[in-house]
Structures are given as C-alpha cells and as structure tokens.
Amino acid sequence: MKILSKDQIYAADKATEQAEAIPSFNLMERAGGYAFQYIHQRLQGQPVQIKIFCGIGNNGGDGLVIARNLVENGYSVKTYIVNYSENRSEDFLNALEELKKKTTKWPEVLKSVADFPEIAPEDLVVDCIFGIGLNRPAAVWVQQLFRLINESSAYTLAIDIPSGMAIDQIIPDSEVVRATVVLTFQTPKLAFFLPQSGKYINNWEVLDIGLDRNYLNSVKTKAQLIGKTEAQQMYRPRQKFSHKGTYGHALLIAGSYGKMGAAVLSNKACLSSGAGLVTAYSTRQGLPILQTSIPEVMVVTDRHTGDFIEEIQFDIEPDVIGIGPGLGTHKSTQKAFEEFLKVNKTPLVLDADALNMLSENKALLDLLPKYSILTPHPKELERLIGEWKDDFEKLEKAEAFSAKYDCILVCKDAHTIVVFEGNYYVNTSGNPGMATGGSGDVLTGVLTGLVAQGYDPLTAAIFGSFIHGRAADIAINHTGYEGLTAGVIVEFLGQAFLDLFHEPEKQPQK
C-alpha cells in the first residue's frame, strides 16, 4: 500500500476535484460523511455523549460535517471549536454554515483553558483539531486540551491523524492526542510507523474517501507499507522439477564461545526458509554443537582452536554468505573479517557483530559487494550512521548511507523499515514478543536463505522481514508474547509461508 507524503495528499485532493469537476467542499462532505458512517455503524444509535473538538482548518471542517450528520441522525453531540487561529479555512466556514442550518446548538468556541468542558470516561471524543496541516508546536493551552483528552480515558477517535502529530516531522516535547483509533483518509501516514510518533496510536484504519484512482495508481511514493498482499506478489513458488541445487547454497559465518546458539538459530532459520544447502562456518569448538543440533547443515571450521573465529577460509562456492550472529568482536575475528572482505565477491547479509566491526572501522564499508544487506537494530544503526535528531532524520541518514555504500539497510524496529534507493518499505508484521534474544539471528538466516534461492537482495530483505514477523505473529497464538522465543519463530517459518495463501488480507490492516 502506498504511503503518500503531505504534498501528495494535497495533490490527490486537487486531482480529484479536477477529475470529478467538484468544489473542494464536496470532498470534505464526502470524507466527513464516510467518517460519520464509520461511527454510526459502530454506535447503532446508542445514547453516547459525543464530544467533537474541531480546529479551524479543513480537519476542523471534517469534524463539523461529522457533527452535522450525527445531529441529523439523532445523536447527542457537543461540538467545540478550538480557536487556535483566526485564519479559518474556506471549507471550514462552509461546513459551519451547513451545521448552523441543522441545529440551534451552535458550537462552543474554546479560547483558553477556562473554556474547557469536562470529559467523562464514557464520552466518545472525536479529535478534529489538527490534521496533516500541523507544522509547528500547538499553543500551550491547546496542548493542555490534548492532555485533558488523554487524561479523560475516553474512547478517542482521531480523524486523519492524531492532533499534535505532524505527518512529516517530530515536534519535540509536544503533547499529542492519544488515539484509541485513528481513522485516516485514503492512505496511512508514515508517522504512524515510527517509534517516536507511532507510540501515540493504538490502532489505525484507512477510510477510502474516493480520491482520484488515476492519481493514486500513478503516483510514485517514497514509502510503501508491506502487508500480506505485497508479500504474496514477491513469493517465488517452488518448481516441480527442482532439486536442492535449484535453491542455492548458503554459508553462515557465525558463533563463538558461549554464543553458538546464534549460529544454530541463524542456520536453522536459513534452512527453514527454503535454502537448498546450508553450510555453517564456525569455530572448531562449535562443531559438535552444530552437528548435533542441526544435522541437515554441513559444517566447516576455522583451523585454529580458539574461542573465536580467527580465520575465514573455505573451499566451497556459496551463492550467498550471512555473517555476524554471535561472532564477537575479538581482535583476531576483526582481522579475519577484514581479510575476508578484501577477497570476498559473494553477496552478503551482515548482522550483529559484523555490523559492529564495520562501525569500528568504516573503511571496511567500501569493501562490501554491491547490494549487500545490513540488518541493524537501532543501536547498531546509530553506530553505523551516527546520531539522529528524530525518526525522520534517522530515515534520511539511513537513505544517505544506503546510497553511499550501495547497500540495503534493514532498520529493525517495531515496524522494520527497509531502506534502499531512496525508498522506504515499512513492514507490518511482527509483535512485541519478538523483543527476545536471538530473533535477529533468525532474521539473518531467513534473508540469507532467500538470497540463496534466487530472491534479489531487495526482495529478500522486504519479503524476509515480513515472513519473519508473520511467523512470530502466528506463533504467539500458541505461546503468548512472553513465551515467544527465537527458536519458536524458526518453527513457525513454514506456517508463515503457508499463511501467505490462506486467507486474503483483511483491510484495513492492523
């Protein structure tokens, strides 16, 4: 699903008005009307006190349209205009005129804290104070209103975007309405998926307000949401006349004393995501552990006998190499890693300690083959690209890094974002149970396994991130969040593949 930018949403608006030859107010009527339908279908006339807080722009105008429809259908509605500016938009004024025609209870105008109404926990709050037009911190008294809404614990439906949240920046130290549900128009907003802003949202749903299809189909967006539909299109079906050679040979360089579990997990995950052959490269000490825990995997070891990998030399020709899980950053391993990068021409997936070694010696980044996949968690990412002021800058810096080194960055987080060639692929699968040791090692194995089978590295990164999260989503039905372990994620990888074709994705997502 495309994630449009602020400018693209305004352009879609204009394109719709032109294509349908309608004034902009019709679109507001339509958006507000659909939002009303959404509320009406759920309330079915129940006598809930609805409090609608409207700003003075078009988001506020939407609120007034919703209010009018609710009044016309007999609901108990109190409408407030949050007068943060005198610059009322034209369509806001149109919506106000229409509302005034339908009710003698005109909206109350709020100008300061003294004007705030009480909000009871059983009220339904509809937040239409700011939409995507917010571009700076709201006035202090307006932020106090956001706080009042948040502290009321009333069910809060935010229209388009929670007020106080900007679509394209993080406004520091600013209060944001905590939405029970965000009913967002046409396209989810990137801010919903970034940790600093996404934390304000429990749930979001997309409301199709019928923006111009031609525009939506042709517009190229920087960001895309990756759900089941997108993942299905990336899947490569297995061929009947195939053999293990068809699905490639993966090599995983992983493990050290006390961290052999990382090697076991990544190798198992690599096998379970469909690689034809998997070879583990590890320390000599790791040999019995690997051979007994995964008999399907071949093992090549360092000829030294120490606790860490001191040399990376093998005489096989793998199609892809995954490197990093549990390696440690011992001096001898660093040297081996550097020597390996100098001669290596095979596609790479780099994780964990491989990333840490790259961060400590950035000159090594120039040795990476084109389209290497790097899978940093937030701390590893920071070591690679430097500190960022906020999540939007993080993405910009990740983008610049990926362009500089021609690599694919898989920025792991609650919503993992794959960054490549100026595009962001935002993953929707996964859950908080995955915050457990070893789940990153599993991802490395999955991505390596997919590249081995012939998925191009970008597709492997996007599709693999989805499958990894999806396996965990299926697994928690059996384990709960707390009981989920990385090993269980591996066991459910097969289910995640099967699930791609079970049921169509329910829209809207999440």
Ligand SMILES: NC(=O)C1=CN([C@@H]2O[C@H](COP(=O)(O)OP(=O)(O)OC[C@H]3O[C@@H](n4cnc5c(N)ncnc54)[C@H](OP(=O)(O)O)[C@@H]3O)[C@@H](O)[C@H]2O)[C@@H](O)CC1
């Ligand atoms: N295609 C669609 O999706 C459709 C979208 N529609 C709806 O339109 C909404 C966008 O409306 P909008 O552009 O009028 O902006 P909105 O958020 O109401 O803000 C109003 C104004 O406030 C101002 N302002 C900004 N920050 C401020 C601050 N801190 N303190 C004080 N003022 C501040 C800023 O003006 P400025 O002062 O910068 O000139 C801004 O213009 C969108 O979210 C959706 O609900 C539908 O109606 C139809 C189809």
Ligand SMILES: [K+]
């Ligand atoms: K809003």
